[in-house]
Amino acid sequence: MRFAVSIAVSAALITTRVGAQASDARSFFRLGGMAVGAVTQASPALFGRNITEGYFTQPNIMTDAARGWFSAHGTLNLEGYTLRRGELNAGIYGEGYVDRRHPHTLVHEVMFTATTPAQQRVRASLAAGKGFVSYGTDDPMMRPFVKYPVNHHHAQIIERVVTTGALRVGGAARSVVLEHSFFNGDEPVSPFIGPQWNRFGDSRSTRLTLIPVRDLELQASRAFVHSPGITQGGAFDHTQTSASLRATREREYALVEFARTDEGFKNARAFRFHSVLAEGSATRRNWQLALRAERTERPENERLLDPFRIANGHIDFQIVGITRWNVATVQLAAPPFDLPTAQLKKLHTRFVPFVEVAMAQPREVRKPAVFVPREFYGAGTLWSVTAGLRLHVGQMRARMGRYGVLAERSDSKTHVGPHSTTHRE
C-alpha cells in the first residue's frame, strides 16, 4: 500500500515538472495517475451474508510519449499490491475470480507504435508490446462506473503480448479504421506473472471502426482466442464477437454494446454466452449522473476453498451452470475538488466523491442446474452500494487500448469518467 502511494505521489511530482514540456501531438510526454478509494457493501455477497469491504482500487500510473512517427504508452497497475483478494463486484468473473474483480497485472500496458504522418488521408500504424487487443469496447476503468460490468471478459481482451496493424482512411471527423492483432491467448494467472511469450500469435482479432461524424463511433470486431483458460493450452478456445455504438458530447456519453463468446474446439461449440449492455452519463452543474443496464450470461464453475475463486479454465471441460445476470447500476458523482493549498494544486489533482448503487438479479439459464443462484447467494436480488473518492493526478488519458491511428480519435470530448482530466491527442 505504501509502495503504491509513494509511486503515485512520485508520478504526480514528475508530472508537474514535465507538464510544461508537453507540446503538440508530434512530440509530447505525459504522465498521470488515478486511483479510487472506496467502501462497498454487498447485500448479500453470497450464502446470504452481507460483506462490507474497503479498497484502494484501480491505482494506475500512465505515461504517453511521442516523437515524430513514434509513440509509446505505458500503464503500471498496482492492484496486485492493493487488491489481491479482489474487489466485490457481483456477477463479474475471470482469471480465477468470481463475484470479485481480479487484480490486473503490474505491467498493464507497454506499447510502442509507429504511425505514418498525420497529413495523409490514408494512414497506417503498427503497434507492438503488451497491452490491449484490437477487440471490443473501451476498458471499464475508463468509463463512468467503478464497478465493472459482468461482460468484461466478453467485451475486452487485455494484457496480452500483441502486435496490431491498423489502417485509417479519412480525417478526424469522418473515417474508417481497420485493425488486426496477433497475440497470445493465455489469460494472466497472477498480477506478477507475465504472459506466455511462446504463445504469441496463437490468437488473433480484427476490429472495424467507423466514425461517420465526430463524436459518433460504430465498432464491430471478432477475435479468436486460443485456450485462454489453461496456460499450457488445451482449454476451450474462445470465438468472440463485439459490436457497439458510442456517442459523446461535451457533457454526455452513451454506449450500447453487444458481445458474444463461443467456447469450444474448432467448429464444435460447447457453450455460448451473450451480453447486451447500455450505459450513459450526463453532467449538469458538475454533478454527473451515470446509468448502466446489462444482461450478460456467464459460465459457472466449481468454487474453490475461497468461494470467490474458481480454477482457471473449466475443470473437465464442464461447467456447473450458466447464469444470466441482469444488472442495473446508477452512479452519482459530485463536483470535483482540488487540494487546498497552492503548492499542492501544482499536482493537477482532482478528487471526485461518488456513490454507486447496483442491483443484480442472477437466474440460471439451464435447469436442472447444479449452480442455483438463489440458493448460493441466499437471495434472488443482490444489492451493492459503493461510496468513495476518485483521484486523478497529472494528465490522464481519455481512453485506453487504442494505438496508432485509432489513438488519435481520443479527444477532450470523450469525457466519460467522472470529471476526468482528459486531453486531446
Next chain:
Amino acid sequence: MMRFVSSGFAVVLTAALFISCGEATEPLAPPPESAIGVSANSLSSVLGTTGSTTVTVTRTNYTRTVSLTVSGLPTGVTAVFAPATLFEGQTTSNLVLTVAANVVIGTTNLVVTATGVDVLPASAVVPFTVTTAPPNTLASLGLGQVNDRYTAELWVRGTTAYTTTWGTRGANRGNAVKIWDVSGNTPVIVDSLIVPNATTLGDVQVSDDGSLLVVAIESNPNGGLAIYQLDTPRSARALVRTTGGDLLAGVHTAEVARVNGILYAFCAIDPVGPNPSRLVIVSLQNPSQPTTVASLTIGAPILHDVFVRDGLLFTAEWDDGVGIWDIGGGGTGGTITAPKRISRLQTVGGNAHNIWWFHDPSNNSKSFLFIGEEGPGVIGSGSAGDIHVVDVSIMTAPKEVASYRVSGAGVHNFSMDEANGLLYAAFYNGGVRVLDVRGELGICTAAQKTADGRCDLSLMNREKTRFVGNGSVYVWGVHWSSSGFFASDMLNGLWRVTPATR
C-alpha cells in the same frame, strides 16, 4: 375534379387491358395425358415383429390396373402388399413387412414401384429402419436421498457404502464423506465425515484388505488425500489429511492399488497456472505418513484418471489419449518409482477420462480397454461423450476398434461384473447403461460400423439394459460387486438398483 376524372379514366383503361389480355392468352385445351405416381412414408420395425406403411398411388387420366412391387429388402425381411394390384378407383395399398429376429439392424432404402399398361412406371424411395426392442430398464430397489450436498463417487464393501460430495450446494461445500448402511434395499446414512479445508472431494476407495479408506481432495489450493483407518467398516478414524507438497494443486482422482504387495495411491494432479498436470504415486505403506515415490508430468491438458492391474498402469491423458505404462508387470523394466511408457493411443475425439481393463474369465481374454470420453457439459442438465473400445491384444500397438454413444448424454465412471461380461457405465443425465462386452467387439458387419469404420456397440445390439432412476438423475459413479449394484447420483443421492443379469 381533374384528379377524379383522370382516376376514373385510369380504372377503365386498366379493366380494358385486363379483359383484352385475358381473351388473348386463354390456352387451347391439350389432349389428355396419362400418368401414375407413388408415395409412402418411412417405416421402422423392431426385430422379430411386423410393421406396415400405406402406399398411395396417384392417377392422372389413368383408370386401368396398377401393380405394386418393392425391392431393396434386407435379408430376413419379407414384404406383402395388401392389395398388390389396384383396380380402377383404388389408390392405396398396405405394405406389410415381416422382420425376422436375425436381421441386421440399421436403415436401408426400399424402392416401391407402381406399374401399369401404356403408362410410365413410377417409383418411390422408402427409408426402412430395423431396430432392437427398447431394453428393459433396471428397477430401483431404493434411494438414499442426499439433499444437502451434491453426491460424487462411491465405493461399496460388504454392507457398507461410502460416497463423497462435490462442489457447493447452497452454502454447503463438498467436504463430506457419507457412510451408508446398504444391508437393506434403501441405503441409510449412518455417519458423515467432514474433511477439513476441503470443498470438493473426488474418488473414494477402500483398500483391498478393508483397513483403509482413501479420499481424494481436489480443493485448490488445499488438495491432498484424506486417509482413514477403518476400525470397523462404519467406524473411520482419521490418520492423515495431507497438506502441501505434491498434492497441493488438487487431487482430481486417486486410484488405490497394490503393486508388489505394497499399497499405493495413484493421484492425478490438476494443472494450475503455469504448472502442468501430473501423476503422483504415493506409497501408503505407512498410511499415516504417505510418501511420494514418483511424480510424472502427464496429460494434455490434464491427466484425469488411471487404472492399475497386473503391474500395468493405464493413464487417461485427455487429448493425449490413453497411455500404457510398465510399473513392474510389463516386462520392459518399468517400476513403480520409474514407470516406463509402453505405448500411447489418441482415442477418437480425445477427452480420455477414465479406463477399465477388462479381464474376461470366460475365455481368459484381456484384449479390451474401455475408455470413457468426457465431453463438454453443464453439470446437472447436460453431458456428452462416448465409450471407446481399444484393443490391447498387443500392448505396444493399441488400436481403437469400437465405440458406444448415448444421444444426449455423456459417459462418466465405470464398474464391471466381469464374470458375466457386463460393463456398467454411468451416463450422467442418461442414467446408467449396461453393456454386454463379452466376446469380440472389434468385428462387426458393415451395417454395424460408424462412419469412420469402428464397430458401433449400439448397432451390435450390445446394450443389455439401462437404469434411468426417477427420470431426473445425474449419475456420477457406479459400483457393482457381490454386494449388489449401486449408482451415485449428484442430484438425488445413492441408488440401490437391481443388478443386470446375463
